[in-house]
Amino acid sequence: MKKAIYIVFYWMAAIFLTSLLLTSLDYNLGEAVLMSLSFLPASLALCFFLPVVERDKDAKKRILNTIYVILGVMVMTFMFIYLWQLVFITLIYQENHDRWTLPAMLGNPVFVGFILSILAYGNYLIVKWLDKKYPTDRPISFTSDYKKVSLKKEDILYVESRDSEVWIVARDGRQYRNKTGISQWENLLGTGFLRVHRSFLVNISDAALTAPDVISIGGQEIPVSRKYKESVKTVL
Numbered sequence: 072m073k074k075a076i077y078i079v080f081y082w083m084a085a086i087f088l089t090s091l092l093l094t095s096l097d098y099n100l101g102e103a104v105l106m107s108l109s110f111l112p113a114s115l116a117l118c119f120f121l122p123v124v125e126r127d128k129d130a131k132k133r134i135l136n137t138i139y140v141i142l143g144v145m146v147m148t149f150m151f152i153y154l155w156q157l158v159f160i161t162l163i164y165q166e167n168h169d170r171w172t173l174p175a176m177l178g179n180p181v182f183v184g185f186i187l188s189i190l191a192y193g194n195y196l197i198v199k200w201l202d203k204k205y206p207t208d209r210p211i212s213f214t215s216d217y218k219k220v221s222l223k224k225e226d227i228l229y230v231e232s233r234d235s236e237v238w239i240v241a242r243d244g245r246q247y248r249n250k251t252g253i254s255q256w257e258n259l260l261g262t263g264f265l266r267v268h269r270s271f272l273v274n275i276s277d278a279a280l281t282a283p284d285v286i287s288i289g290g291q292e293i294p295v296s297r298k299y300k301e302s303v304k305t306v307l
Contacts, residue, residue: 074201081197085190086111092186096174102159106177109151113144114190120144121191145180148187152177202262211259213239215247222247224263228289230256230272240289242277267303268296280307 089110090103098106120140156173176182210221222241231238232253239247239256257264257272265275267286271293278288280303284295295303 074205077197077201078194081194082111085193089186089190096176098174102163105159106152106155109155110148110183110186110190112151113148114187114194116147117141117144117187117191118194141184144187145184148183149178152183213247213249213251215239215249220247224260225274225276227260227264228274228277229291229293230260230264232270240291242289244289265303265306267299268294269298275306278307280304 086104086107089107090100093103093106094100096103117140121137153173156177210223211227212219212221214220222239226242228240228242230253231240235250237249237251237253237256239249241247251259253266253270253272257266260272263275264272265278266272267278273286273288273293278286278293280295281287281292283304284297284300286293286295286303286307
């Protein structure tokens with residue numbers, strides 16, 4: 072709940088600051104607040120889709136999908152900008168034809184992209200800060216051998232894919248079998264866990280890089296595949 076309050080407060084502050092910027096384009100404060108809202112849907116879309124794209128381990132596909140996301144977000148932003156301006160035309164400036172023209176800066180992709188980037192990056196920073204300040208303590212629930220198991224995220228050392236099964240290795244040495252794919256586990260565990268091999272997902276706080284292609288965790292040595300070597304080197 073606290074996280075949600077902080078995030079809502081951030082977006083309210085971000086919209087207000089954006090509106091102050093837009094007052095330089097000959098909008099009064101009320102009009103600028105309304106126009107700044109045209110950036111909100113695309114900014115939220117950018118915050119949602121970019122992290123999803125970043126999880127793709129195929130570099131070429133990741134770059135291509137990033138381009139698609141950015142282009143889609145830009146199109147969405149301009150659509151809302153022109154829609155908001157049209158609302159002003161029809162509801163506010165019906166008799167003032169001098170105000171029907173959209174300010175040139177709002178038609179500039181660089182200016183619009185700059186605002187979107189600042190809004191999305193601010194959200195990224197506040198979410199990252201909240202994850203550290205208010206770490207989730209809700210246990211991860213799954214089924215193992217027809218029994219429901221609940222583990223705290225921090226109690227999971229690593230996840231290993233073994234053919235048709237995935238094994239969850241806990242800090243206390245217990246191991247649990249599960250049918251959920253390792254990619255789904257990667258999404259479920261999220262921040263704090265790192266994919267180091269097509270078959271291994273490790274808890275970053277417990278992992279140590281003991282060689283360029285070997286990670287030590289919980290007394291076990293786990294291989295690092297060539298595909299993940301750079302990301303592992305960066306994080307660990």
